[in-house]
Amino acid sequence: MAIPISSRSIIVSKEILEGIQGAHTIISQLNSSRSITKLKLNNSRLGDDGVSALFTFLRSPAASRHRRSISEIHLNDNDIGCRGLRDIADYVNGNEVVLKTLWLANNTIGPDTDVLAWFATTVNHSRLEFLSLTGNYKLGDAVVETFFRHLRAPYLRELHINAMGLTARCAPGLAEWISSGHTGGARSLHTLKCSGNNLGIKGVWEVIHAIEKGNWSLMNVEVYANQLAGTEIPNDNSPIQQSGHLSSSETEVSWKDAERALHRVLHRRNAYWKRQVEMEALNLLKYSRTVFLRSKASFSFADQHSMNNLASESFPFHNLPMELRLHILAVLAPSLSCAQRTRIYDYAADPSTLPPLLPRLQRDIGHGCIADPSRALGASVGFTLHSSGGCAEGKCMGTGNSLVCRRDAERTRFLEAVGCCAYEPECVT
Numbered sequence: 001m002a003i004p005i006s007s008r009s010i011i012v013s014k015e016i017l018e019g020i021q022g023a024h025t026i027i028s029q030l031n032s033s034r035s036i037t038k039l040k041l042n043n044s045r046l047g048d049d050g051v052s053a054l055f056t057f058l059r060s061p062a063a064s065r066h067r068r069s070i071s072e073i074h075l076n077d078n079d080i081g082c083r084g085l086r087d088i089a090d091y092v093n094g095n096e097v098v099l100k101t102l103w104l105a106n107n108t109i110g111p112d113t114d115v116l117a118w119f120a121t122t123v124n125h126s127r128l129e130f131l132s133l134t135g136n137y138k139l140g141d142a143v144v145e146t147f148f149r150h151l152r153a154p155y156l157r158e159l160h161i162n163a164m165g166l167t168a169r170c171a172p173g174l175a176e177w178i179s180s181g182h183t184g185g186a187r188s189l190h191t192l193k194c195s196g197n198n199l200g201i202k203g204v205w206e207v208i209h210a211i212e213k214g215n216w217s218l219m220n221v222e223v224y225a226n227q228l229a230g231t232e233i234p235n236d237n238s239p240i241q242q243s244g245h246l247s248s249s250e251t252e253v254s255w256k257d258a259e260r261a262l263h264r265v266l267h268r269r270n271a272y273w274k275r276q277v278e279m280e281a282l283n284l285l286k287y288s289r290t291v292f293l294r295s296k297a298s299f300s301f302a303d304q305h306s307m308n309n310l311a312s313e314s315f316p317f318h319n320l321p322m323e324l325r326l327h328i329l330a331v332l333a334p335s336l337s338c339a340q341r342t343r344i345y346d347y348a349a350d351p352s353t354l355p356p357l358l359p360r361l362q363r364d365i366g367h368g369c370i371a372d373p374s375r376a377l378g379a380s381v382g383f384t385l386h387s388s389g390g391c392a393e394g395k396c397m398g399t400g401n402s403l404v405c406r407r408d409a410e411r412t413r414f415l416e417a418v419g420c421c422a423y424e425p426e427c428v429t
Contacts, residue, residue, distance in 0.1 A: 009035060009036060009037045009038070010036070010037060010038040010039075010040065011026065011029050011030070011033070011036055011038070011039050011040065011041075012040040013026075013040065013041045013042065013043075013044055015044075016043070016044050016045060017041065017044040017045070017046055017050065018044070018045045018046070018047075018050070019045070019046065019047055019049045019050045020049050020050055020053045021050075022044060022045070022046050022050050023046060023049075023050040023051070023053035023054040023057075024053065026039075026041065026054055027053075027054065027057050030057070030058075030063060030066055031062070033066075034065075035065060035066070035069045036066050036069060036070055037069050037070060037071055037072070038070070038071065038072040038073075038074075039070060039072070039073045039074065040072075040074040041073075041074060041075055041078065042074050042075070042076040042077055042078075042103070043076065043077045043078075044077070044078050045078065045079050046075070046078045046079070046080070046084075047078065047079045047080065047081075047084070048079075048080060048081050048083040048084040048087075050078075051075070051078070051080055051084035051087055051088065052083065052084060052087045055087040055088060055090065055091045056087065058070075058091055059090065059091055059094055067094070067095060067098070068098060069098065070095075070098060070099060071098055071099060071100045071101065072099075072100065072101040072102075073099065073101070073102050073103070074101075074103040075088075075102075075103060075104055075107070076103050076104070076105040076106050076107075076132075076135075077105070077106045077107070078107060079107065079108055080104065080107040080108065080109060081107070081108045081109060081110060082109060082110050082112040082115045084107075085104075085109050085112075085115055085119055086115050086118065086119075088102075088104070088119075089115070089118050089119040089121075089122045090122070092119075092122040092123060092126050092128065093121075093122040093125065093126075095126065096125055096126055096127060097127055098127070099126060099127065099128060100127060100128060100129045100130065101128075101129065101130040102128060102130065102131050102132070103132045104131075104132060104133055104136070105132045105133065105134040105135045105136070105160070106134065106135035106136070107135070107136055108136070108138055109133070109136045109138060109139055110138045110139065110142075111138070111139055111140065111142030111146065113142075113146050116139075116142060116143075116146040116147045116150070117146060117147075117150045119147065120146075120147050120148075120149075120150035120151045120152075120153075121150060123151065123153045123156065124150075124151065124152050124153050124154075126153070126155070127155050128153065128155060128156055129155055129156060129157045129158065130156075130157065130158045130159075131156060131158070131159055131160070132159075132160035133159075133160065133161055133164065134160045134161065134162040134163055134164065134193070135162070135163050135164065136164055137163065137164055137165045139164055139165075140164060140165040140166065140167070141165075141166060141167055141169055141170035143161055143164060143166070143170075144166065144170040144173045144174045144177070145170060145173055148173065148174065148177045149173070149177075151177070152187075153188070154187065154188055155188060156188055156189055157188060157189065157190050157191065158189070158190065158191040158192075158193075159189060159191070159192055159193070160193045161192075161193065161194050161197075162193050162194065162195045162196045162197070162222075163195070163196035163197065164197060165197065165198065166194070166197035166198060166199055166203075167197075167198045167199070167200075167203075168198070168199055168200045168202060168203045171199050171200075171202065171203030171206045171207070172206065174194075174199075174203075174206070174207060174210075175206040175207055175209065175210035176210070178192075178207060178210040178211060178214075178215050178218070179210040179211070179213045179214035179215055180214065180215075186215055186217065186218070187217065188217060188421070189217060189218060190217055190218060190219045190220065190421075190422075191218075191219065191220040191221075192218060192220070192221050192222070193221075193222045194207070194221070194222065194223050194226075195222045195223060195224040195225050195226070196224070196225045196226075197225075197226050197227075198226065198227045199223065199226040199227075200226060200227055201226075201254055201255075201258070203226065204223050204226055204258050205258060207221070207223060208258060208261050208262050208265065211262075211265050211266070211270075212261075212265050215270075216269075216270050216273060216274075216422045216423040216424070216425070217270070217274075217421065217422035218266060218270060219266055219267075219270055219271055219274070220266065221262060221266060223258075223262070270422070270423070273335065273422070273423035274421065274422050274423065276335045276423070277335055277336060277340070277420050277421075277422065277423050277424075278411075278415055278420060278421070280332070280333035280334070280335050280336055281333065281336060281340065281344060281414075281415060281418060281420035282411065282414075282415075283332055283333065284329065284332050284333040284336070284341065284344050285344055285347065285348055285414070287329060287332060288329060288344055288345055288347075288348035288349075289348050291318075291325055291329065291348075292345060292348045292349035293348065293349065293351065293354075326341075326345070329341070329345075335423065336420065336424070337424040337425065337426050338426065339419070339424065340418065340419060340420050340424055343417075343418040343419055343420075344418050344420070347414070347417060347418050355410075
């Protein structure tokens, strides 16, 4: 049975859409749909003309309902150049909340300085979390020299720049952008895919040293197939000693050394400190609530007087100066920076961040915690019993990646709100 277009939430192109006519076909589907969350228009030939027509419509009042719902746009293999990229950037500029994912792989975007700078600026002011520019070989080093130079996206989590013809010439700029860490362009990035380029062994080592020097947020970096054979060897700080050009066996050794070094900094250092910071941030929030939300208005004058009389019998923590209380709280989270602790204190002091006291009367389908049927009490007889907490002791199906656990999602939102998703070293002035 055919599914009415009006009930679909995803538009997927199963035919080749060309130019303005192809864009009008998509626009017709959008006009017939109530709410679209994803546009998957890969492997077509929209080109700059089609993209311009489509995104002009998406920016119009007639598409306002879709602008509030489209979270993913896939435009791989569509012969999009700089003119089309400018129209996409204009759409991103007006969509600062909903759009999270943008695929632009295998197009013909070129090294236009103005367009790349404008695109980076719009990404900076968006909520974009995923961006792929893979396969735009015409861009080449300009993606680093121009786009990265302007890129300061606070919400970008994953970036793909595979097979773009990047050379060793742009390696220093890429390394500088990566090492800017939490103060610069790569401050929120956890995945960077840069395989299939021409960075060479020296460029790969520059990337690794940049992560070691100043990036604590990256958890996954791919630099495979970067033309390592016969290229310049790493500097004196690398495990490989300089001895002219590398033979095939030496190249294999150097790659293994680079892979081990990358694994060490990403998994043994960054991942470890990420877990530590997140654990301490959650712990600090728990105790900060009692300090900053303790309202004097909730106690009568007599209660306060009686509490003061008990000062000699119990330790009056709340009578200490605020500076001393903050110093004591800081002991609970020694891995956090002063700025991270301050953001947690501000969060804890805001009553609007408190969870609701009463459960929702309406069933929350798809967002609540569902007990794992293989572990929950009563699963063998066809029913489950679990507390209102939902997923205590790791028994929620979300812990197995089968569902998005509500409590995990709430923790993630808190950690992002207070900037505690990665270790943040104190700035030395």
